[in-house]
Amino acid sequence: MTPRNELPLDEVSGVEERPQNRREWSGALRSLILPLLLVATIVGGLYYVEQRRGSSGRAADGTGIVTLPADKNSTGRSPSTDIGRAAPDFLLATPDGGTLRLSDLQGQPLLVNFWASWCTPCRQEMPEIVRAYDTRKDRFTVVAINLQENAAQVRDFAQEFGMMFPIVIDSNGGVGEAWHIGGPVKGIPASYFLDVSGVVQARVFGPMTAATLADGLAKIGVVE
Amino acid sequence: MRFAVFYIATLATFAMLGVLIPQVPEAMRGNSAAIAVWVESERGTFGPFTETMQRLGLFEVFHAKWFLFALGFLVVNVTTCTFNRWSPTFRNVFRPPRRVPDSFFDRAHNRTVLAPIGIDALAPALRKLRYGVETRVENGTTYVFADRHPWTQLATFVSHLALILFISGGLITWFTGFSAEIFTGEGTTAPVFAVSNPNQLQVRVDSTTGRFGDQGNALDFRSKLTIFKNGREVAHGTTTVNDPFKYGGYRFHQVGYFADGAELRIRDVATGNAVFHETFPLEESTAAPSVTMTDASGKTLLVDTIAPTDFLAGASGAIVHVPGTDRVIWVGITAKGDKAWELVAFDPQGGGQSGQVRVAEGARGTISGIDVHFDRVAAIPSAVGLGIPGGDTKTLAQLAKGADGADSLTLVSSNTPAISLAPGQPTTVGGLEYTFLGRKPFAGIAVKRDSGAWFIWIATAMLVGGLAVTFYVPRRRLWLRLTPTATQVASLAEKSGGFENDMRILAHRLGVPVPPELQEER
Structure with a gap:
């Protein structure tokens, strides 16, 4: 054993004046390709996270977009909210704890309206929708889709504004995302007019007036 | 070494471009329509180069993929360099040639x-x-x-690691950071994100108060907030200017307070349905005369600010029922020159010169035996064009304090008589029931999430510590x-x-x- 304060013989060697300047690795693989691979891995990981963050899956309670049965798609093309395409089907919870599936309402013209109680233009147009429904409820129905609010808020709002038509809650925003509400600016209110076959015939992004509402209803065969 | 200097100089040049060239405002990011409008407004400056610059990302340098890639590559370079030198330096520190x-x-x-x-x-x-x-x-x-x-040689690695953390923190903030401002009234809810975000949060301002000094200077703003996530209440707390409320990595700062808001509900009497229910800020102001009226014996009859309901050529005012008398007087003001105001009073039942009077601010005059003192010109909070049913598109809402100190909301339209509403007292006009539910202040809440902030703080401490050891030990x-x-x-x-x-x-x-x-x- 070497005494504590005596230098071991095998450590007699030269001295590197600037050891920190010496590189351990060299060559293109370690100097260029490995760093690039590392960058690609990091960027890829972040891109994956970003993609996952933007995805619109089903909510925890199983509600959200569901497959439109083939026999309820008269267009023969995949569902979309473009004009002339079958509207994407969904299953959403009602404020009272039930569920509603859009395709179950086929056979009657529909106005699908996305709204929220915090949305001022939604509140401004809602009396017009209520008025139109109250006067023509035997000829069409309204499906009001609330975006991500709680059932109590939705019930209070519906009661105050007299919304007697079906109301559902898009709890995670997935249906709104799939329906591309508001088009390029992604906003509410957004309204879709579906004919008796569930095909989109008109869309209105932004608040509707009595006139634009009447125009939309006319396109699905509901005239005054 | 030369490549490192060149690379860092290039990055600095890119960053300089981001400073010198106007960048898309943060609030517009993600909104392609808004960005298109903004870019169009820059065409006057950059002319035919505008589109090319936009395609190159020069209007969004710090968010451009090429800039982020360059930063990421720097991180990898520094990392590689650090590991490259780790072994020899470690040997030199712990196994030196004795x-x-x-x-x-x-x-x-x-x-x-x-x-x-x-x-x-x-x-x-x-x-x-x-x-x-x-x-x-x-x-x-x-x-x-x-x-x-000998261990101080390792301090250089601490400094290198700090640099990596700085850049990583910036990248993390870019990818996961968030900033938005909400301006919402007491008792109302506003969403944090754009519609249908799967992580949507909603903020309800349960109450908000502002404290001001004698000179009107703001001392403190404070709000009680309730946070909802996907419709479920998830948090409740208080935010102030200096002490934000925190939830789920988000900080909710109170950045503003606005006292003059009003909540108004209008029902269709026939159906009972609400046709309007808004809490709105009254961000404009209307000039109105504050007057004191006394009778011949010196008894005070009225001390009030008259919210104008009539806008005549050059004058605005309202009919006032003088308390304790059967007199009705129209009281208004008109601009006299650029800076002065003049009170105009007119007694429809009076005759001749005694039935009208003009009074300068701070002066008094007599009309039909009633002494009118023009105390001052007041600015009444107001708002125009709220889409209030029953009125026209330019309905004016004014929030004033009455003679008794109580709030009063006055709605003025060109096609209907003015409606003056006391808090909580429904008034029915033309088949609509108007209820002023009270004065509601507004809170400005900034919502921020900066996941990379901790990296920056740690990196700063490491850099300072590393440099201190390197230079002073x-x-x-x-x-x-x-x-x-x-x-x-x-x-x-x-x-x-x-x-x-x-x-x-x-x-x-x-x-x-x-x-x-x-x-x-x-």
Whole structure:
């Protein structure tokens, strides 16, 4: 054993004046390709996270977009909210704890309206929708889709504004995302007019007036 | 090294572009329509280059993929460089060459020769200078290895790691950071994100207050908030200007307070359905006269600010029922020149000169036996064009305090009579029931999420610590060869003059002469 304060013989060697300047690795693989691979891995990981963050899956309670049965798609093309395409089907919870599936309402013209109680233009147009429904409820129905609010808020709002038509809650925003509400600016209110076959015939992004509402209803065969 | 300098200079140039060229405002990001409008507004400055610049991302430099890639590549470079040097530096710190060849004492960059010194005196002197000392004897010659604070060589890695953390923190903030401002009234809810975000949060301002000094200067704003996530209440707390409320990595700062808001509900009497229910800010103001009316005996009849309901050519005012009398007087103001106001009072039942009067601000006049003092011009909070049912598109809402100090909301339209509403008292006009539900202040809440902030704080501490150790903790490594005729000292190359200084101190403590080449010039 070497005494504590005596230098071991095998450590007699030269001295590197600037050891920190010496590189351990060299060559293109370690100097260029490995760093690039590392960058690609990091960027890829972040891109994956970003993609996952933007995805619109089903909510925890199983509600959200569901497959439109083939026999309820008269267009023969995949569902979309473009004009002339079958509207994407969904299953959403009602404020009272039930569920509603859009395709179950086929056979009657529909106005699908996305709204929220915090949305001022939604509140401004809602009396017009209520008025139109109250006067023509035997000829069409309204499906009001609330975006991500709680059932109590939705019930209070519906009661105050007299919304007697079906109301559902898009709890995670997935249906709104799939329906591309508001088009390029992604906003509410957004309204879709579906004919008796569930095909989109008109869309209105932004608040509707009595006139634009009447125009939309006319396109699905509901005239005054 | 040259590549590193070139690369960092290039990055700095890119960053400079982001500073010099106007960048898309943060609030517009993600909204392609808004960005298109903004870019169009820049066409006047950049002309035909505008589209090319947009395609190159020069209007969003710090968010451009190429800029982020360049930053990421820098991180990888620094990481690679750090690991590259780790092994030799680690060896040098923990496994240094304790015995050097004799020839090193003749060629070392820093070297000197002292008078012969015994190890018994030398070792304690070196230890007092905070050197660790190891010795060995070979053929009658004593070799000494003295090392002081060798670990400080590792501080450079701390500084490198700090740089990596800085850039990583910036990238994390870019990818996961969020910033938005909400302006919402007491009792109302507003969403944090754009519609249908799967992580949507909603903020309800349960109450908000503002505290002001004697000069009207803001002292403190404070709000109680309830946070909802996907419709479920998830948090409840208080935010102030300096102490934000925190939930789920988001900070909710109160950044504003606005006292003049009103909640108004209008029902269709026939159906009972609400046709309007809004809490709105009254961000404009209407000039209105504050007056004091007294009778001939000096008894005060009215002290009030008259919210105008009639806008005539050049004058605005309202009919006032003078309390305690059966008199009705129209009271208004009109601009006199650029800066002065004049009170105009008119008694529809009065006649001749006694039935009308014009009074300057601060003066008094008499109309039909009633003394009218024009106290001052007040600014009444107001708003236009709220889409209030029953009125026209330019309905004016005014929030004033009545003679009794109570709030009063006045709605003025061109096609219907003015409606004055007291809090909580429904008024039915034209089949609509109007209820002023009270004054509601507004809170400005900034919502921020900066996941990379911790990285930046840690990196700052590491950088400061690393640099402090590197520059202020004296590191030195000495090899000494003790013979009966001389004491040879050799050391590593150092840019500072620390070696000479240490040798002078050592010679002084050992009581040997300082070699001529180390003597300080006087």
